[in-house]
Amino acid sequence: MSDTHEETIRFVRDSMLPQQEPPATSTGVIGWGRKNLFSTPLNAVVTVLSLALIYYVLSGILPWVFQSVWVADSLAECREIFLERWGSTEGHACWAVINERWLQLLFGFYPSELYWRPILAFILLLVAVAPVLFPWASNKLLVVTAVFPFVMPWLLWGGTIWTPLLVAAGFAFLYFGPKHGSEAVGSLAAVIISVVAALIWWMFIVGPLSGLLSGIVPIGLEPVDSRNFGGFMLSILIGVVAIGCSLPIGVVLALGRQSDLLIVKAICVGFIEFIRGVPLITLLFVASTLLNIFMPPGTNFDIILRVMIMVTLFASAYMAEVIRGGLAALPKGQYEGADSLGLDYWQAQRLVIMPQALKISIPGIVSTFIGVFKDTTLVSIIGLLDPIGLTNSIRADAAWNGIYWELFAFIALLFFIFCFSMSRYSMYLERRLKTDHR
Structure with a gap:
């Protein structure tokens, strides 16, 4: 009987295989x-x-x-060039209308020799919003942010310099009144008295005093009537005012809707629900026609100012609901934590509650801003010459009668640039404020 011996041979590679390229597919x-x-x-x-x-x-x-034409004096000349170059008038754009009328689409009928004023106002707008939107901007630019709301209308409409200065002086009542009057009459009474004093100053004193000072020291710019405003400048003007004013008003309305004071809550709820239940075009018709019926005879209430007020109120109601959603999304522990720190109501809102609510509400806030900016085209229905309204004026010219797509494509491009920029900024802001690392 023979023994069977099984042998196991082990092999260990003493060198690495050369690295292979991954498959091309x-x-x-x-x-x-x-x-x-x-x-x-x-x-x-x-x-x-x-x-x-x-x-x-x-x-x-x-x-x-x-395959388009950029230089021509009329639509008929564009079609002649189409036939000469491509043998057909279909499928080609006549961009010559944009080449000839782009300044009108941007500035409306604003005097051409004064184009520097809306351009300067737009540059100051970019400088004014820089320290608010971007952390790298110098805080020294906040001075421009503070004075811009008073300089902008003076640049666009012109007139005496004393009017914006006196309007700015009225805000002294709102700043110093609650600060120094709360000890004497109480905080709420001081706020009410300050607001009433500011309204009296703006409505009854600024006009006569401005006329008196301008007669003594005539410093100002050449006046421009509101009927000359138009084009994309008008859309930016209405959009910027509505966006800038609707956010703080929306915050106040959102807080008022959650207030324990019955009258304050009822007023805020009634305002929000009424505005949200009415189409914007209806409010614009009220601003353009019906509002004059309730004004004293001889009152000259600028149509653009009326439209800006109505658009701002409309945007504020929607902004209030967006911010209320952000407030409702905060856990109750945040409110309890603010109370445990000994903060009063306004300190808690400013330092703890509102920053978190606004952070949560960023997508909704920016969506509201974009919607309001696009809704400025509705003013063409009440006779204001925004870019859409100007297309009718351009097509009324016999040289460009029958042209449509080129004008609307150019206007769409301008709106897309602004709306896309706001959308990209909201995404940047969300990334910058993101605190979780999931």
Whole structure:
């Protein structure tokens, strides 16, 4: 009987294999396409159909944009050039109307020799919002932020310098009144007295005193009537005022809706529900026509000012609901934590509650801002010459009668630039304020 010996041979590699390149089908454009576009038969079918749709759309848009005419004196001349170059008048754009009327689309009928004033106002706007929107901006620019609301209307409308100075002086009542009068009559009474004093100053004293001072020291700019305002300048003006004023008013309305004071809560709820239940175009008609019926005879209430007030009130009601959603999303522990620190109501709102509520509400706030800015085109229905209203004036010219798409495409591009910028900024702000690391 013989013994069977089994031997196990072990082999250990004493050198590494040379590194191999990954398969070409799993890297680069091919790998990305297989993973994201053709991962399943259904995805492959959807991808092919989507590419076919994109090709169909671009095949119509690109020739219309690039096979176009930029220099011509009329639509008829554009069509003659189309026939000469491409043998057809279909599928080509006549951008000559934009080349000729772009200044009118931007500034309306504002005097051309005074274009520097709205341009300067727009530059000051960018400087004024920089320290508010971006942390890298110098705090010294807050001086521009503070004076811009008074300089901007003076630059656009002109007139004496004393009017914006006296209007700014009225805010002294709102600042020093509650600060120094609360010890004598109480905080709430001091606020009410300060507001009443400021309103009396603005409504009854600023006008006569401004006329008196301008007669003594005539310093000012050439006046421009509101009927000359138009174009994209008018849309920016109404949009900036509505956006800038609706946020603080919306905060006050949101807090008032949650107030324990019955009268304050009822007023805020009634205002919000009434404004949100009425279309904006109805409010604009009220501002343009019906409001004059309730004004004293001979009162000259500027139409653009009336529209800005109505758009601001409309945006404030929606902003209040957005901010109320942010307040409702905060856990009750935040309120209890503010109370445990010994903070009063306004300190708790300013330091603890409102910063978190506004952070939560950023997407809704920016969406409201974008909607309000786009809704400024509704003013064309009440006769104001915003970019949409100006298209009718341009087409009324016999040279450009019958042109549509080029004008609307240019206006859409301008609105897209502003709305897309606001959307990108909201995403940047959300990333900057993000505190969790999930």
